[in-house]
Amino acid sequence: MNFKIASSPHTHVRRKTPAVMLFVAIACLPGIAVQTWYFGIGTLVQICLAILAAVAAEAACLKMRQRSVLPRLKDNSALLTGLLLGISVPPLAQWWVVVIGAIFAIVIAKQIYGGLGQNLFNPAMVGYVVLLVSFPLSMTLWVPPLSLVEYPVTVQDTLMLIFTGYSETGFSLAQLRVDLDGYTMATPLDTVKTALTNQQTYQEILNQKVFSEGTGIAWFEVNLAYLLGGLFLLQQKIINWRIPVAFLLTLTLFSFILHSASPDGSASTILHLFSGATMFAAFFILTDPVSASTTAKGRLIYGALVAVLVFLIRNFGGYPEGIAFAVLLANMAVPLIDYYSQPKTYGK
């Protein structure tokens, strides 16, 4: 009789890393569906492009680093990074934008640090920030929801726009951004930011077409869908409740205080919570395990820190949306947070 030698424990939970990643991707689906519904097929194209680029970049890097390629690709982490980046990019941005972003995310933000588990920063957000900084024009060209577009954008148009820069009928993206009434559209947060700097009051802003009943058209629904996906993740115990809850509560608190103090000069709490990437970030970006805090207390601090930074950037910074920057800044603080938020060991 010969026996195999192994280390205890001899039994394991059957949920592996690839499955965890896949679960997160699946939880994104409702949000993607709603986004596609409102903004057109471009979203899906961007996601596909991003995933392809990310996986290809990952494979190339692993090959160069002389690591086994296939087993590591199978952990689905590159797929998830691509997916998250694809969701964040404007649906009709040109193809090379998202490809550069994905490559940057995988090569610079992940593989150079040593691959999965070693990266200090959230790769998808690094990719996004690089794009935002490098191509501010492309990255802010969010088309208005399809229902508001003057010229209908067909699938062919979308593909043409993404791959050549011009629609079938020869319109550029900038032209397409003009809505039915001839105004150039921007995202709700963008609109708020611009208008507030132009000394308009918040109530006046709300009368603009991108808004309906205090929230942005389409954006409210998109956020709701991501919230749904997030709740699914929570229910499956894939993510811990602490980060999203701390994040959303802090954001609510701060925006409520500011909005109460100056109702004309700041966006409402509802707008903060249900526009931009708030829900998407709360459940899918902040909870990226590798770059987030891992202690119980640390997670609360981390979530709250991101919320504070987002609030500050949105209200007082140069960008209308600040989640990507906030996440990267908080990522930097994670080792410190983790160090000082160690739980009390039993018996100490």
Added chain:
Amino acid sequence: MDSLIKTIKSGYLWRFPGGVHPPQKKSLSQTGQIKRPELASKYYVSLKQHIGQQAEACVQVGDKVKKGQMLSRADTAMQLPVHAPTSGIVTDIREHILAHPSGLGEQTIIIEADGSDEWCQREGLDNYQQLPPAQILDKIKSLGVAGLGGAGFPTHIKNSRPEAIELLIINGAECEPYITADDALMREHAADIVAGINILNHLLEAKLVVIAIEDNKPEAIKAMELASADEKDIIVRVVPTKYPTGGEKQLIQVLTGKEVPSGGIPADIGIVMQNVATAYSTYRAVIHGEPLIERVVTLTGESISQAGNYWVRIGTPVAHILTQAGYNQPAEGRLIMGGPMMGFSIHSPLTPVSKITNCLLAPAMNELPDPADEQACIRCGYCADACPASLLPQQLYWHSKAREYEKAQHFDLFDCIECGACAYVCPSEIPLVQYYRVAKANIRQQAAENEKAEKAKERFNQRQLRLEEEKQARIEKQRLAAEKRKQTMQEDASAKDKIAQALARAQAQKASRSTDQAKEQAPAQSTIASDSKNNSPKSAAQAAIARAKAKKAAAQKADNEAMQSAADTDQSDIEKTAKEKAQAAIARAKAKKAAAQKADNEAMQSAADTKQSDTGKTAKEKAQAAIARAKAKKAAAQKVDNGEHANVVEPIEQSDPKTPEPTVDKPASGETNQMSQQDDKSQRIKAAIAKAKAKRKQLGGD
């Protein structure tokens, strides 16, 4: 504490952080009576089965022992004796594989059962309430009772704490999946367990005894409640099922909300915890005088057809009970001693069951699949959520893997109880616990090495100091001697003679000492000198005197004779003495300095005399000595393939290599007769040479 006891009595339960809920799988073995397998033919009783020191065996090979007879003697507090599991004959005491994850061996007494299973004399302490605690403790110790829960801590030590104990917890939680040994014991022997608890509490005088049982053992709970109904200080407390509730520290937290201080023991906060099985064996020991020679072992897993609980004698090889329980080994099976969370896989079917073996788990191929390859840690933190000690396993892993042990200790590595909850939940299947174990072992090793290095440094420095002092003293002495000489020279002209003498002596000493110089001259001289009696192989044989010395018999003989010759020295005439002395010195082994120093006066003189006498014999002696040294230096590498030599070696090679000595002696002694009295030495040398050669050949052959 009183209010705490009140809270405990009220039924309030605390909770500990973390924990996991692995599949229970207890139903495999939960039903049915505890079975008794047939006797095995051989038992392997390891001398060390518990925490603490190993006790010395007190039986010898060939002894007949009766069941329950003490096999080893425990002298110190931390030792525990072991007892014969059945009657039979001690066939061997040697290293045998131990019930330990390393699969290494320790001293083990092997008993061949005679089948009669006859008890030795037993003596119980029926009236233990009237006896002093020390006597009861002594009984418990001498009958080898140890904690049967996990670590095997000697029970008599736990129960003789000097601190006041408020609370005695009887651990019947049995939180590991698969295991039902305690469950079965509680179901069948509840009354005996309660009796054992009474004995334990008689020693501790705790205010309250809590029997903690997980809620997945309803029958055991019922049985224990029934048995303890009359005892007003004993309560049965049902705790929720969660792994590792049965861990000592975790159970204390659940029942009392208190935490055992890091690095401390429960007694520090007035609590003692004993396993139910320990209580039972305490009862058997104190009341019936039965030593701890058997325990309940759960045999379970899908590879075992008759899974269930068995009374297994300690020392039974697992192969025996596995056969009894109907084990079909899968192609690449693991056999786990203990549960699936904390048990270890054993190496050999001859591994004996020890006092701490509560389960033998033989899973089928896909029942507990082997972990896949370790993947990158994604810092998901599931492990931190599962850790019952509130550690950060991912940080510990990080630092353990990078061998940054100081940082790992900073994250309280040593508070890890190795429960395996973190590795259980890890989605990347990292063997976290293994990393911690290696790190802990390395840290301990490092600490031991540092301590040793510190000691070595101190000793080295002390030595340097001493040598320096000695050197100073020597210089001082020489200076004084020189001064004295000068004085006497001036005073007495006749001292010239003395100086001449001293010079001669000095020269002689030098001659006897300078082996290296002699080396060159040796071969030539030796051939000439030994012409008369020794042919060339013989002289070569003499040359290997050093090698000869390497053998015991020769050395002993030489010793005796040298002694004798030394004794003779005083009586016989000077010339002879000198020769004998020189021979003795040589035989004593090229001990250059020792010989020179020790033999000082006589040897010096003899050497001087030897020079003066200038006889052929003396020359021969010298040559022999020189040759011997030469050979010794050249050592093993040189192989003389002389035909004559081969003859000498031949018989040895044919004989059993393990016992070359007698074989060698024979031809040697045969030759002795032909030789003159004076040359019995050369004969001895030859014998020794032969042995040395044989040994060298053996080594070469290896």
Added chain:
Amino acid sequence: MNIVLYSILVLGVLALIFGALLGYAKIKFKVESDPLVDQIDEILPQTQCGQCGYPGCRPYAEAIANGDDINKCPPGGDATIKKLSDLVGVEAKPLAGTEEGEQTEPVKKVAYIREDECIGCTKCIQACPVDAILGAARHMHTVIEDECTGCDLCVEPCPVDCIDMLPVKTRPDNWRWQLQSIPVQQID
């Protein structure tokens, strides 16, 4: 011209002030001894084996502090070299006399005297740097296992080659959980 004059003046005054400051600092903050040697000595394994070419660990520590190579300690192996390189700030090199990538994990050994062969010459006693050998002239010697550093300095002087360097045996007590390295023992 004024500019030049002023420049010289200003610089001169500055030079005076800072010169004074520097002079004061030199006296006040003088570094007395070199604590580095102690730190290096801590890292060395204290076998006192002399394989580094120095008589003992302390002399080698002093030599390192004075710029000698850090890769001369075979008993310490790669671990010691790494620690030394961290402390001294020199790049870690493979152990002297070995090639890059060669494993130099030292095997801990203990001297063992085959006592029936010992002739009591005391040579090993004199060779032992830590006085770990017991014995008297013409009496059998023995090694105090706990004190032996495994330096093997006693092996060569022995005239009858009765000293063996045996690797320290792994027992369950000092086993280091290397599951892979356990050979499956087949008994009977």
Added chain:
Amino acid sequence: MSPIKEISWQGIWKNNPALVQMLGLCPLLAVTNTLINGLGLGLATLFVLLGSNISVSIVRNWIPNEIRIPVFVMIIASLVTCVQLIMNAYTYQLYQTLGIFIPLIVTNCAIIGRAEAFASKNNPLLSAWDALMMGTGFLMVLAVLGAIREILGNGTLFSGADLLFGEGATHLTMNLFNVEESFLVAILPPGAFIVMGLLIALKNHYDKRIENLVVGQQKSQKIERARVTLESQS
């Protein structure tokens, strides 16, 4: 290897002040958004380095050890002032672009590092050569970094060549490609860090390759074992 060769090898590759010693990173990262800027600062640094090394080497025997640093700084500061005035006079626009980074050459550790490590111990001739090589090494990194960032960010090369080389050099400017949107990150400070990091990685990569080729040729000598107790025996 002759000392001249050795110094060249050390300065340009083995011990490159920017890639290996990581000295003077502040101006290095700040001004290298175009090739010309990089060249301009590199040349200025090279000139100062050359001057300081020669001067320090000449006076090295007269400087008391305790105040050597202040003396070096004084020498370097004087030279930087000269360079600044020269640039102000002849390449005014470049002087404007580089701005504060010209005076900051005083604090460039690469320069004081060479003064301390080399010039104060060697004769003027060798020191001058060392300065030339170290300066070239530094200049090369500046130029490569500037070129890469310029290409990535603007798609041009040698833009603003006239600032450094005069009006006649305007035609040097190359337009490699046109994009609607430039890759801004490359021009911005983060781009400098990223490109620099990649350059260092590349260098280490080649070093490793070279090492792998050479490995096995030299084996360290065996050490004569010391007998701790030898003397006590005699």
